Amino acid sequence: MTKEQVYEYIKANPKKPFHLREVARGLGLSKDKAKHALEELVAEGKLIRTRRKTYGLPEKMNLVVGKLQIHTGGFGFVLVEDGEDLFIPPGRLAGAWPLDKVVARILPTRPGGKTSGEVIRILERAKQKLVGTLEFARGYAILRPDDKRYPERLLLSPEGLEDLREGARIAVAVHYPEDTGEKEPFGVLHEYLGQGETPETETRAVIQNFDLRENFPPEALAEAERIPRKIPAPTLKAREDFRSLPVFTIDGADAKDFDDAVHLERLQEGGYRVGIHIADVAHYVREGSALDREAYERATSVYLPGRVLPMLPEKISNGVCSLVPGEDRLTMSVVATLDEKGEVRDYRIVQGVIRSKARLTYGQVEDLLSGGRLPEEARFLEDDVRELYRLTRHLKAGRLAAGALDFDTREVKVDFDEGGNLHLIPIREGEARSLIEELMLLANRLVARHLDERGIPTLYRVHEDPVADRYKTLVEALNRMGYHLPATDPDPAAMQRVLEAARGKPEGPAVSMLVLRSMSLARYAHENLGHFGLAFEDYLHFTSPIRRYPDLVVHRVLKELIKGKGKVGPKKKSAWAEKFPRVAEHASERERAAEKAERDLTKYFQVKWAEAQVGRTFTGIVSGVTNFGLFVAIENGVEGLLPLSDLSDDYYEFVPEGLELVGRSTGKRWRLGDAIKVRIERATPALRQIDLAIEEEKMSTSEKKPTKKKARSPRPAEGKKSEKAPRVLAGPPQEKARNDRPPRLTAQKVYFGEWIGEAEGEEKPRGKTRGRRKK
Numbered sequence: 001m002t003k004e005q006v007y008e009y010i011k012a013n014p015k016k017p018f019h020l021r022e023v024a025r026g027l028g029l030s031k032d033k034a035k036h037a038l039e040e041l042v043a044e045g046k047l048i049r050t051r052r053k054t055y056g057l058p059e060k061m062n063l064v065v066g067k068l069q070i071h072t073g074g075f076g077f078v079l080v081e082d083g084e085d086l087f088i089p090p091g092r093l094a095g096a097w098p099l100d101k102v103v104a105r106i107l108p109t110r111p112g113g114k115t116s117g118e119v120i121r122i123l124e125r126a127k128q129k130l131v132g133t134l135e136f137a138r139g140y141a142i143l144r145p146d147d148k149r150y151p152e153r154l155l156l157s158p159e160g161l162e163d164l165r166e167g168a169r170i171a172v173a174v175h176y177p178e179d180t181g182e183k184e185p186f187g188v189l190h191e192y193l194g195q196g197e198t199p200e201t202e203t204r205a206v207i208q209n210f211d212l213r214e215n216f217p218p219e220a221l222a223e224a225e226r227i228p229r230k231i232p233a234p235t236l237k238a239r240e241d242f243r244s245l246p247v248f249t250i251d252g253a254d255a256k257d258f259d260d261a262v263h264l265e266r267l268q269e270g271g272y273r274v275g276i277h278i279a280d281v282a283h284y285v286r287e288g289s290a291l292d293r294e295a296y297e298r299a300t301s302v303y304l305p306g307r308v309l310p311m312l313p314e315k316i317s318n319g320v321c322s323l324v325p326g327e328d329r330l331t332m333s334v335v336a337t338l339d340e341k342g343e344v345r346d347y348r349i350v351q352g353v354i355r356s357k358a359r360l361t362y363g364q365v366e367d368l369l370s371g372g373r374l375p376e377e378a379r380f381l382e383d384d385v386r387e388l389y390r391l392t393r394h395l396k397a398g399r400l401a402a403g404a405l406d407f408d409t410r411e412v413k414v415d416f417d418e419g420g421n422l423h424l425i426p427i428r429e430g431e432a433r434s435l436i437e438e439l440m441l442l443a444n445r446l447v448a449r450h451l452d453e454r455g456i457p458t459l460y461r462v463h464e465d466p467v468a469d470r471y472k473t474l475v476e477a478l479n480r481m482g483y484h485l486p487a488t489d490p491d492p493a494a495m496q497r498v499l500e501a502a503r504g505k506p507e508g509p510a511v512s513m514l515v516l517r518s519m520s521l522a523r524y525a526h527e528n529l530g531h532f533g534l535a536f537e538d539y540l541h542f543t544s545p546i547r548r549y550p551d552l553v554v555h556r557v558l559k560e561l562i563k564g565k566g567k568v569g570p571k572k573k574s575a576w577a578e579k580f581p582r583v584a585e586h587a588s589e590r591e592r593a594a595e596k597a598e599r600d601l602t603k604y605f606q607v608k609w610a611e612a613q614v615g616r617t618f619t620g621i622v623s624g625v626t627n628f629g630l631f632v633a634i635e636n637g638v639e640g641l642l643p644l645s646d647l648s649d650d651y652y653e654f655v656p657e658g659l660e661l662v663g664r665s666t667g668k669r670w671r672l673g674d675a676i677k678v679r680i681e682r683a684t685p686a687l688r689q690i691d692l693a694i695e696e697e698k699m700s701t702s703e704k705k706p707t708k709k710k711a712r713s714p715r716p717a718e719g720k721k722s723e724k725a726p727r728v729l730a731g732p733p734q735e736k737a738r739n740d741r742p743p744r745l746t747a748q749k750v751y752f753g754e755w756i757g758e759a760e761g762e763e764k765p766r767g768k769t770r771g772r773r774k775k
Contacts, residue, residue: 002029004578006037007046010057017048017056045101045123062106064117067126070098070149078104078117092118095177095185098149099126125176129190130154131209134161134168143172143187146209151185160189169193169201171208197686202604203307210597213298216313219290224315227284231328236353242275242333243355248381249323250436253361258323259546261331261356262439264384271339272391276443277354279321280330281545282555285312296583299590301547304601305414310547317546325356332542332555334443342394347446349558357381365432389431392438399441403492403535406499407512412637414605424609424636440543441534447554448538451561452528456568457576458557459550459584460540462529463522466490474518477659481507481673492535507673509633510623514659514672521592524550524584526577550587553580603688606638610690611683617695622674625661627654630670632678632692640690642678647694 009027010018018026024034038055041047045065047055058065064086070076074090076098086104096102101124104117132145132154141156156172164170172187180186191208194201207214216224247263259281265273285291295311302309310317323329333352337345358378368374369389374382400406411427429437444461451458466474475485483498485491495515502511519533524541531539545551557576560568624631629643644652650663652670661670677695684691 002033003037003040006034007041010047010055014057014060017050017052017054019054023055043123045103048103058103063120064104064106065123066102066104068093068096068098068100068102068119070096072148078102078119086117087114088119089116092116094119094122096122097125097127097151098147100124101126122178125174128174129171129208129211130174130187131169131171131193131205134164134166134170136166143170146205155184155186157186157188164192165195168195169197169205171205199605199608202685203304203601206304206597206601206604207309210593210600212302212309212593212597213294214309216294217290220294221313221315223290224313227315227320229320231330231353235330236328238351239330240333240350240352242277242331242352243328245275245354246357246381246384247275247277247354248358248360248378248384249325249356250360250362250365250432253363257317257321257546258356258359259317259321260436260440260543261323261354262388262436264388266387267337271337271345272387274336274338274388274391274439274442276334276336276439276543277323277331277352278333278443278543278555279323279546280332280351280555281312281316281321281552282332282559283330284316284320285552287556291316295549295552296586299549299587300594302594303598305598305605306416311549312546321546323354323356325359328353328355332558334446334542336442336446338391342391342398344442344446347450349447349450349562351559351562360385362430362432365435366430369431385435388439389435392435395438395442396434399535400496401493403494403496405492405496405515405533405535407516412602412606414602422605422609424606424638426636444542445536445539447542447558448528448536448540451540451554451557452538454561454566456557456561457526457573457580458540459524459526459553459580459587460528460538461522461531461550462525462527462539463531463533464520464529465532466518466520470518473659474514477514477672478511480660481511481671483511490532492532505673506621506675510621510672513623523588524591526580526584548587550583553583600688604685607683607685607688607690610638610640610680611685613680614683615679617677617679620676620678620692622670622672622676625654625659625670625672627656630661630676632676634678638690640678640680640692642676642692642694646692 005027006023006029009023013026020031020035020038023029023038024031027034029037038047038049042049042055045058048058048061048063048065049055050061064078064080064083066078066080066083066085068076068088069079069085070093074093076088076093076096078086078088080086086106088104094102096119100122102119103121103123104119106115106117109115127150130143130145130150131147132143134156135142135144135153141158141161143154143156144152145154154172154174170189170193171191173190174185174187175182176185177183191204193204193208206212242263245263245265247261249258249261251258259279261277263275263277265275267273285295291312298309298311301311312321321329323331331352331354333350333354334347335350336347339345358381360374360378360381364374364378365385368382368385373379374385413425413427415423415425417423448458448460471490475487478485478498483501485494485498499512499515502508522531522533528538530537540554541548541551542554543551545555557568560572618634620632620634622630623633623639627644629641629646631639632642633639644661647661647670650666650668652661652663654660655662659672663669678692679695680690681693682691683689
């Protein structure tokens with residue numbers, strides 16, 4: 001706690017900066033301890049070290065600390081935690097790159113001007129590798145980065161480039177001036193990715209660009225190999241035995257690891273006992289081990305199209321921690337007693353051992369719930385599955401009644417069959433997935449409540465209320481679409497009523513997207529801040545320790561609590577309280593990187609699909625309105641841009657308050673949710689860009705009678721100064737840059753489930769698909 005003590009001491013005495021000896025004397029610390037704490041606080045940006053070797057609070061020195069967000073226009077913003085973001089104009093970045101942690105000075109503001117600042121120090125570099133295209137100019141090797149927020153060209157050291165041709169895609173290690181003493185950063189070849197733009201090259205580029213980890217270090221693999229397959233008798237004896245109960249799993253047909261199982265018991269006094277059993281990964285992955293260190297660095301499994309980068313080696317995920325039928329497996333189990341309406345009467349959390357009786361698939365359960373039968377060998381579970389389905393309907397209804405948000409969104413999964421052919425597969429939540437999802441949500445919620453009530457430090461999954469300006473934009477946009485929310489104080493129940501009212505209508509996906517865009521990002525935190533989207537006061541992630549590091553941390557906390565018979569010592573609590581904020585921040589950052597990588601590569605393959613469809617016409621829905629055109633999502637969820645210049649029937653103006661384009665002469669309006677027919681005009685996979693052209697007059701528009709007058713914004717009330725709408729900074733998508741093999745793509749066949757027809761007599765490929773539940 002030394003670091004926190006030092007920080008609180010300086011905050012409590014903010015009149016001047018402190019010398020090292022003053023801090024040590026004031027807190028009774030040794031100089032070494034005080035110096036270590038001060039330097040850690042400086043590295044985190046909580047304190048500033050001045051040229052006179054004193055330490056003070058940034059806010060008292062007219063300084064801000066935060067991560068730098070840079071736009072392609074050359075300007076940026078310092079994202080200040082618990083404060084207002086600071087605008088940094090072009091030329092004031094001091095060599096900082098996107099997401100670098102920086103110190104910025106607030107510049108004097110002219111009357112009526114905008115507050116701005118300048119970067120004066122770079123605390124931490126975010127980017128260690130850069131991906132781009134190799135060029136040669138005047139005898140020098142140069143990298144042109146894929147991401148246009150970075151410098152247009154980066155000088156390269158010639159080592160390793162001798163045999164490479166211009167146009168090669170490469171990843172380089174970046175060396176910064178503060179480390180080298182050079183005036184400018186330069187790059188050294190890290191990996192040759194391929195020549196030009198191919199699926200293999202793009203996959204490699206994404207892995208490098210987002211700092212994803214592919215191969216496990218030898219010591220981690222060796223550690224996994226040493227794990228015994230047979231569970232020792234003393235270990236089994238120390239656990240609650242569920243092996244005689246009808247435990248089963250429900251997963252995708254092509255799943256290879258099964259990390260959760262469930263069972264149902266009917267109680268004589270009425271009601272049910274439901275067991276939710278999660279693979280006990282923490283038993284095998286010990287804290288501080290080589291496996292643990294690698295799992296921490298990865299923090300999450302990454303699911304790229306055609307490629308999975310797991311958090312743990314297969315020996316664990318597909319072996320000792322896979323809850324396969326007929327094998328004894330160790331679990332962390334939540335056993336909940338429910339009444340007929342799904343209300344929780346009681347629960348307990350135990351270390352258990354199970355032996356799964358059956359492996360069911362989502363398709364089999366869907367068939368059962370639609371009136372069919374399970375396979376003969378699993379029919380003894382039919383009544384249990386139906387009863388669990390009924391109970392989980394009550395659980396879901398209760399969540400929605402409390403204000404949980406249920407979005408109507410279209411998600412497209414990219415997959416490849418054995419012949420390397422590309423498939424775009426629409427993902428819709430079926431009843432079987434929903435059944436398991438509700439049980440996982442129940443377990444996560446009960447574990448969160450259990451730890452919070454006992455004051456035990458842990459990692460929570462939090463989702464805070466929408467920020468005020470985003471919520472205001474949402475309210476105004478929905479008003480123009482005929483949907484209404486309270487003007488202030490975001491209410492999830494009111495949002496859910498809007499989502500439900502729009503469900504099934506043409507504008508339904510657009511309404512869902514608007515609400516989604518207004519949301520704060522869910523993240524991990526050491527504090528219990530609740531979950532707005534799920535309408536839960538207590539929530540964390542417990543159910544996927546195979547693929548999420550925070551879940552593994554929660555399992556370890558629970559084990560310590562069970563070991564101490566409901567108590568945890570103050571020393572352990574103190575260590576967790578100091579460690580968990582860093583773990584939460586790291587896990588959140590890696591989760592964001594994984595999501596961005598998945599989206600980026602998915603978009604690439606969507607554009608590859610569109611490349612084969614150039615010239616074809618599709619029906620779509622306006623999914624975005626900007627000052628440079630319309631984004632249109634076609635029937636399969638693939639999105640493209642219809643440029644403003646292609647709307648040739650009028651001159652259109654962008655009205656940001658209503659997120660609409662208004663024709664100057666006709667008054668015709670383009671709004672979110674409008675139906676439209678478009679033609680795929682061009683597809684550029686390297687840019688992740690699909691250009692559309694309008695095929696005919698729009699099919700469903702926001703009605704407005706033609707007028708000869710120019711469309712105008714509402715006039716301000718008399719005596720009031722007109723508030724200038726915030727400048728909209730927007731642009732087209734930026735140019736961005738099975739476990740054992742990269743995806744292969746052939747151009748002769750591109751399918752989209754049942755949507756795209758085949759030539760008569762042509763057989764569809766029967767490739768496998770991979771997916772995962774989001775719990």
